[in-house]
Amino acid sequence: MSTDVRIPLSYRIPWKKIVLYVLAVGFALYLVLPFYWIVAMSFMHEVDAISVPPHWVPTHPTLENYLGFVRPNAAQELVGGRAVSETPYSLRNSLVVATATAVLNLALATFAAYSFSRLKFRGSQVLLVLYLLTRMVPGIAIIIPFYLLMRSFGLLDTYLALILSYTTFALPITIWILKDFFRSVPRELEEAARVDRCGWFRTMWTVFLPVAAPGLVAAAVFAFMTAWNEFMFALFLTSTKAAKTIPVVAANFATDFNTQFTVMAAAGVLAVVPPLLLALLFQRKLVQGMAAGSVKG
């Protein structure tokens, strides 16, 4: 895939820039304002956060809401402090689960996607659709049998149960992302390597995968997000801070007795930061990696 794919500017019309900037600013506000509001709240005292009219900037900024997560005493003072005290654990759990899901997904999907992009084989179309079909069945249909299955494996309230389920959720989509991207990798690369008498695995490792890196990044980030954001299976499969993920704890904030808006906002911000950093870190590769979706086969 060529790296220089910028569109020429030759067809610009004079007022285009204005439209462009208006749209850009509009979108920027739309995207950031809702999040800004909970960030601002997370640095406010409860009184300021619920004041009418609202204070758009924290007038008496405080770190109390965040410090409460790491200071067990402060957490216990709040009624319903359990969600607060579990927040740091849930962040750790979410990180472990999402990272492991991304890695496992990549390992499994790379092989499968390669077969679709390079080999003509009977049943390939059916298999692709079958993969996707497993994603069309709503999670709620399988949650009880899945729960019982995990129970019989003795995996309830463990990372493994979550990693395994999220891997199966993300796999169909990551296979699609990767197969499209792999198709855009020129076959000549591998053929050249083959002439050099590299083995297939070696060819993959040293030649093919590095070129396919953007696709791999896109797939990994997708899998990570799937795992990070999932709620219902996490709710069912976990029960203690040993494995509860951040959406489960966040939901506790919603139902808990007496949760403060500001503490909830702080937890919300913490829930967004790690995946956001990941996405920002890889944003260039992410776009390149998804690009293959439009490559004609």
Place this chain on the structure above:
Amino acid sequence: MVAFAERRPLGDNAKAWALNAPAIAVIALLVAYPIGYSFYVSLQKNNLKRPRAKRFIGFDNYKALLSDQAFLSALKVSALFVLVVLGLTVVLALILALVLNERFRGRGLLLSLALLPWAMPGVVNGLMWRTIFDAKTGALNGLLQQLGLIESYHAWLTSGTGAFLFTALAQVWNTLPFSVIILLAGLSTIPSELYDAATVDRAGAWRRFTEVTVPWLLHPLLIVLILETMNAFRAFDTIYVLTGGGPGDATTTIALLDVQTVLTFTDFGLGSAYAWVITAITLLISVGYIGLLYRKGNFEV
């Protein structure tokens, strides 16, 4: 290192299946059984809290759906929800992707911002919008009042239409980034020669868009349509936190009803039947999209 590609001891067929084996094994082991089992359960009268009343009833659960008011209403709400969410998502994502595909100062920042909602779990998204739409202290009320657009605070989520629209908006915000990335990625691969040619033809901006951009984007659009339809049909977290399905049935989508049926009412049999109807609908719609694009000669899986 085994050189199994090189020596070709296996045909393409065998090799392909071998490469797929790990993925198939994981899926088969973990979800194939629950999926099959849920279909079997959908043929049962099976309420978990009444194990003694359990029996096989064939397709009775499915037949009952035709006169099931809750189901029909939820189906209607879902159809509308999918339409609104999908429509808004595609339009907004396309515009944003077109903007991002240009060169301007701050493009990098805008792209970063566009990724932001993706990082937000649905539950957190619901909580966030709940504080924003809050009737007493919400930011939306504050903002509109300061702008002079409303006189006093409104309870936005208390009318059926209001709750539906605001829930849809919250959902769109959350699901936008993925579509933007796919479309932007698609745009970035359009060979510049195509535009050059169109410019030579003195085609206007709109014609360039419809004749060059759109056809080239069909495949990524297809992916966006399929995935977002699936997502919108299964949307649960945000709605659950934001309205719980109310007021009345206004935001009780089929996914929400299904969760309620299985988890709150513990009616595993009926809930599984609901789920299979959702599956069938999603599948049909996906096949429809594919067929539509296939006819345009633009599709290959």
Place this chain on the structure above:
Amino acid sequence: MELTRRHILKLTGLGLAGPTLLSACSNDSSSGGGSGDGSVKFEGWDYEAALVQQNLDRFTKNSNVKVNYTPITSAQYVQKVVAEFTGGGGADALYVYDDSLAAWVEGDYLQPLDGMAGVDEVYNAIYPGNAQAMTYDGKRYGLPYYTDATCLTYNAGILAQAGISKPPASLEELEAQALKIKKAGLLEYPIGLPAQLSDTWWSWVWALLFGSGGNMFDDQQNPIMNTSDTVTKDVFAWLQQAATKSKVIDPASLQLLPVPVDNAMKANRYAYTIGARYASRDYNDPAKSKAAGKIRMGLVPSLDGKEHGTVSNTRMYGLAKDTEVKDNAFKLLTYLGGYDDQKQPYTAKFWFLQRGLGFAYKAMVNDPTITAALKKFADPKIYTHLAEIAKPRNVLGVPWYTEFETEMHKVVQGVLSNQTQPSAAVAALAKSAETLKKKYS
């Protein structure tokens, strides 16, 4: 075919993983309670889990019985317990909502306590409404955790500012008082009710019905709200009037869960709400509430201004049917819900003193420490009187209760937002009850 743990094991063993897994799984420590040392697996929703643990530690110290306590998110408590028992191996002892009792007995999760040591004694000492709520099909299934009666909670400070000295006895009076407060410019909407859809019951609707002497069902659980009993319709008509004509009920109620209503009461933003008695403890706590000292309890206002009653709920401790540590589990149950060696309901007192949770034991109100604690947030006379006149919902025993309650929430939302007329609302409720009945027959 029974969906039991054994069955699942067989399926996984045969179909998916081979026989070795089967033997590995049968050592699964999460099954039953039997990890061999007689420890009791105990589950409850996660209200004040740290305090629960503290109390359990005391039990273990005194009795040498280990307890494995798992708090479960309250919003998903019922679902998770059902899933666990369906999988064959729930807890040995657990919290039970009166709403779930019938289903959990029918599902073979729980065993009756009749004839076990001290159970009769407990049932004789508690309010009849609580005893009734813990009894199903003539058998006793629980020892009381806590109970509450629903009451009118009002802010005497706001009432006084509007020149009102007495809480309303009738609904008409309530509306008039609220209008007075509204007209005085004190509050835009003086009445707030938690009316967002959720999985918990709406005690205030039941309280309004029972408060006016009405009911939605007769003793055979036939719906009567659309036929012989007109109270439901009249109460709905009042609600609609107060919400949409005189506009004294906050329209935002439809998006309020109980917690925001509590917060509003504490911030002097509502003058009236209808809810559990124990909420007043927080409302009157100066550390948590700006309204502290001004919140009072009253009887639920009725259509005719006379006293008829109110609704109560009961949360109990239940004993699993297939527990392998029955003796120890029952010891735990007795510690939590029964009498100790000094013939005192230790844990019930603990909860009242710590958190103001209502007690089922009639005699506790005469205990000086209890009265002293009670006086800090309520008038003991009204508090006790509410407990005496409260009765449980008489449809808790039907298998479709949860579905009906959910439907009722939606119908009431329709009434409050003026989308459903009272007569159509009661007709819809009756129809829904009949449909559910048929579905479950």
